Amino acid sequence: MVQALNYLKESASQTAGPYVHIGLTPNFSGITGVIPHDLGKSMLGDGVRGERITVTGRIIDGGGNPVNDCVVEIWQADAAGIHNSPAEHRGAADPAFTGWGRCPADADGRYRFETIKPGPVPGPNGTLMAPHISFWIVARGINIGLQTRMYFSDEEEANAADPILARTRPLRRDHTLVARRDGDVVTFDIYLQGENETVFFDI
């Protein structure tokens, strides 16, 4: 005999389903008057520090169709690389920046966030991770939320040294995580399947 560990198992994921908007963006779904505004719609407060950017793109399924019923969430550090989170122990983040956004895709499968460019964040073993934004995608037909990351095309040097991008390079898939920057607009399309399938992570 041996003592039992008595640990618990994580509750198994289930799909967010076709009516995910009721739960995550009730006002968008037409259920108004319950809460004043949908969470995560705005990430920026007055006087936010850093470079303002628009992050946008489309979610595409394996048949080339827009995933028009998904909800996308993003999470990122502030311009100094600090997270606005109780689990952040390195200092106080910019109070005018939430770091978290949530957006329902439109009929073309497009999402859009008004945010700021994050600073670099320390990675494992003394490395420095290139500026990046974490993505989480849920929808009908997605059994467990898909995790990925967006990097910036104007950060070639930092991207080359990034320890997570390095994991995807032997597979020749690192380019799927690098968003194209044109001025203040950063375009990051996400392909769930197929030739251009975006790298998804088990983090």
Add this chain to the structure above:
Amino acid sequence: MHDRLLNAAREAAGFVPRDRNWHPPALTPGYKSTFLRAPGQALIAFDSTLSERTGPAFGHNMIGALDNDLIHNYARQGESAIGQRLVVHGRVLDEMGRPVPNVLLEYWQANAGGRYRHKKEAYLAALDPNFGGFGRSITDENGYYWFRTVKPGAYPWPNGVNDWRPAHIHFSVFGTGFAQRLITQMYFEGDPMVDLCPIVNTIANKAAIGQLVAALDMAHTTPMDSLCYKFDIVLRGSRSTLFENRPEGN
């Protein structure tokens, strides 16, 4: 060395890896919507970094008085939603059994007839003018939450020719880190339709399914008012140990 180990203040620890055999895989042929939406390549695994060990927090002051009352939060003044009155309550815990305080839960469901208030919903069951189907809570210092609702109805859906969803409530849960982000569904004890559901059966492990079935909780039922179901939710645990001295819990 020993002293340094005991006194080292480090950032939040990494999370216990997800058991991908416990969760449903991406592609589950019984649930046809997964065919075009399941990634075909292997997920690339790495230990969570600061970017995933941290996550957003929401203040208790954000929550309105009726946010956790689906019977009344969409109803006209003096009216209430139709259906079997329920209280759903439980705790958010991590895999080590520790309560997870101050985290946001959002929940949504069909009305008592099995109809969602959503533009894409085509089921012929009637809408209830007094039922929206959305609510939210933030766990207290013991990881506890509760809300009032009506029991959702079962409903048919286009998958197989005659597939029905058992009565269920959707839950979205935040943890302390973005890597803990979870969406799941709660089912009801004794419902024979749970075993028949293609979405339930995306989960291969019977014990994992059982963990999503809420028990009838007569001890907390309100006499002459509401039945009660208890539903605990478990988020990923962090690997922090007693040997690491941290300025704050994680």
